[in-house]
Amino acid sequence: MAPILNIDNLSFHYGNSAEPVFAGLNLRIEKGEFVAVVGGSGVGKSTLLKCVADLADSSAGSIFLDIPERRSCRRRATVFQDGRLLPWKRLKHNIAYGLKGLDLKREEREARIAEVLSLTRLSELADRWPHQLSGGQVQRAGIARALAVHPELLLMDEPFSAVDAITRQHLQDELLRIWEKTGAAVMFITHDIEEAVYLADRVVVLSGTPAHLALDQEVALPRPRGRNAEDLQQLAHAIAQEL
Amino acid sequence: MNREPKLSLWARSPLGRAVLGFTGLVLFVAGWKLAQVTGWAQAGTIPDPFLLPQTLEDEWSTGRLLPAILSSLVHYVWGLGLGTFLGFLIGAVTASSHWADALHAWLARILRPIPPLAWVVFAIAWFKVSHAGAAFVIAIGVFWVNYFATWSAVRNVEPKYYELARAFGQQGHLNQALNVTLPASAPGILAGMRTGIGQAWMTLIAAELLGVPGMGQEMNAAAGVGAYEAVVIYMLIISLVYTLSDTLFARIEKRVLQWRPS
Numbered sequence: 001m002a003p004i005l006n007i008d009n010l011s012f013h014y015g016n017s018a019e020p021v022f023a024g025l026n027l028r029i030e031k032g033e034f035v036a037v038v039g040g041s042g043v044g045k046s047t048l049l050k051c052v053a054d055l056a057d058s059s060a061g062s063i064f065l066d067i068p069e070r071r072s073c074r075r076r077a078t079v080f081q082d083g084r085l086l087p088w089k090r091l092k093h094n095i096a097y098g099l100k101g102l103d104l105k106r107e108e109r110e111a112r113i114a115e116v117l118s119l120t121r122l123s124e125l126a127d128r129w130p131h132q133l134s135g136g137q138v139q140r141a142g143i144a145r146a147l148a149v150h151p152e153l154l155l156m157d158e159p160f161s162a163v164d165a166i167t168r169q170h171l172q173d174e175l176l177r178i179w180e181k182t183g184a185a186v187m188f189i190t191h192d193i194e195e196a197v198y199l200a201d202r203v204v205v206l207s208g209t210p211a212h213l214a215l216d217q218e219v220a221l222p223r224p225r226g227r228n229a230e231d232l233q234q235l236a237h238a239i240a241q242e243l
Numbered sequence: 244m245n246r247e248p249k250l251s252l253w254a255r256s257p258l259g260r261a262v263l264g265f266t267g268l269v270l271f272v273a274g275w276k277l278a279q280v281t282g283w284a285q286a287g288t289i290p291d292p293f294l295l296p297q298t299l300e301d302e303w304s305t306g307r308l309l310p311a312i313l314s315s316l317v318h319y320v321w322g323l324g325l326g327t328f329l330g331f332l333i334g335a336v337t338a339s340s341h342w343a344d345a346l347h348a349w350l351a352r353i354l355r356p357i358p359p360l361a362w363v364v365f366a367i368a369w370f371k372v373s374h375a376g377a378a379f380v381i382a383i384g385v386f387w388v389n390y391f392a393t394w395s396a397v398r399n400v401e402p403k404y405y406e407l408a409r410a411f412g413q414q415g416h417l418n419q420a421l422n423v424t425l426p427a428s429a430p431g432i433l434a435g436m437r438t439g440i441g442q443a444w445m446t447l448i449a450a451e452l453l454g455v456p457g458m459g460q461e462m463n464a465a466a467g468v469g470a471y472e473a474v475v476i477y478m479l480i481i482s483l484v485y486t487l488s489d490t491l492f493a494r495i496e497k498r499v500l501q502w503r504p505s
Contacts, residue, residue: 055406078410084403088426088502098411100418131504149411 003028010061022211036196039206071103077146083138290471315457322381330389338397359384392435396428
């Protein structure tokens with residue numbers, strides 16, 4: 001299969017610094033694949049995601065998205081760590097935010113919103129203001145907003161790191177369910193190796209200064225996976241050695 | 244267990260607060276009356292509080308009160324409206340464009356410290372003694388309040404919201420202005436508008452002292468003949484109209500900002 005994302009020899013450094021954050025990165029993501037990127041703080045995981053999301057400019061190298069431009073979809077969509085709902089829009093209007101400018105009829109728009117609301121189990125809360133939502137609901141809303149534009153590549157920047165442990169497990173399982181339903185590829189940034197191994201088809205490790213791809217590990221465990229299964233724990237432990 | 248004394252609890256209850264508030268008012272008027280009858284204050288310089296209702300009726304029946312209020316309201320509405328609109332507009336434009344910001348920065352620094360009343364000279368030169376002159380002076384004071392509030396509110400919109408707009412392909416200027424900049428800066432802009440409502444009253448009376456018909460002029464005329472009761476009546480009416488407009492605006496503000504946690 002051809003990759004839908006091909007990152008080739010990518011480097012990034014901040015304007016005022018000579019030392020790059022990461023350098024010579026190569027990464028491919030196949031259609032529908034779930035790839036987790038792990039690494040300690042400061043290795044540039046989030047920066048890498050921002051480069052792919054076109055929210056930051058890399059210093060050298062290239063990012064190629066092999067996703068056709070369609071007028072009713074966006075090629076990629078981002079889920080932020082802080083959820084980042086617009087506080088002045090009700091939930092349903094937040095979810096509709098990315099749809100403006102797409103070639104959709106009114107009914108199609110409404111259908112999209114209803115679809116992702118139900119997919120993320122938020123239908124009952126459509127008219128709430130963001131401050132009336134819990135941390136987990138905010139994250140689900142962020143996912144719903146991203147899914148509404150029907151992306152082929154979902155970019156997730158530590159989306160569950162700010163919620164409590166129990167909510168995190170729920171959200172992880174919901175994400176897997178949604179991922180299987182939509183078939184979108186996922187690039188998932190996290191510092192939690194167990195989370196990466198539990199969710200992903202492949203785990204890549206960023207480490208060093210400047211950071212490079214220290215490991216590209218396939219997770220060949222059958223789904224659904226058990227969080228406490230021995231093979232999962234062993235794999236997580238092995239990956240942790242690379243950090 | 245509640246160990247607070249009963250009286251202190253009562254003072255915080257709505258009824259307690261109302262009774263105490265009224266008592267404070269009565270005490271103030273009593274002290275005022277005392278100062279007047281005992282000759283503690285020089286005779287003729289302090290109005291008799293008990294004459295105020297009669298004075299209000301006189302001002303009303305001689306047909307001075309209502310035209311003065313209406314005339315002042317004309318100055319107020321025009322001055323406030325123009326000052327608010329221009330302050331908001333120029334504040335928003337200069338905060339959004341580096342070009343406009345640099346272009347106006349020195350000018351603003353020079354003009355901003357000039358008190359609105361210093362412009363009275365030019366108000367007379369350009370508009371003579373007219374409604375437009377009074378409105379002009381009021382507008383200047385209101386302009387700076389709104390300009391500054393809008394400028395800093397727009398400047399302080401969190402960059403993460405612009406990043407979100409970019410991530411979801413919503414970068415059009417108008418789109419961003421309406422969906423991000425304006426709502427994000429609305430709390431600051433509205434706070435400035437509310438300050439302007441008060442500021443406008445303060446300059447209003449001073450602007451009218453130059454002779455434009457209105458409450459300021461009536462106050463000046465009454466003071467000239469020692470009719471201090473009438474002066475107090477106008478002061479109280481100013482207080483009333485300000486309270487009404489501020490309350491009305493607070494309601495609008497609350498409705499516009501209903502998305503904020505209360």
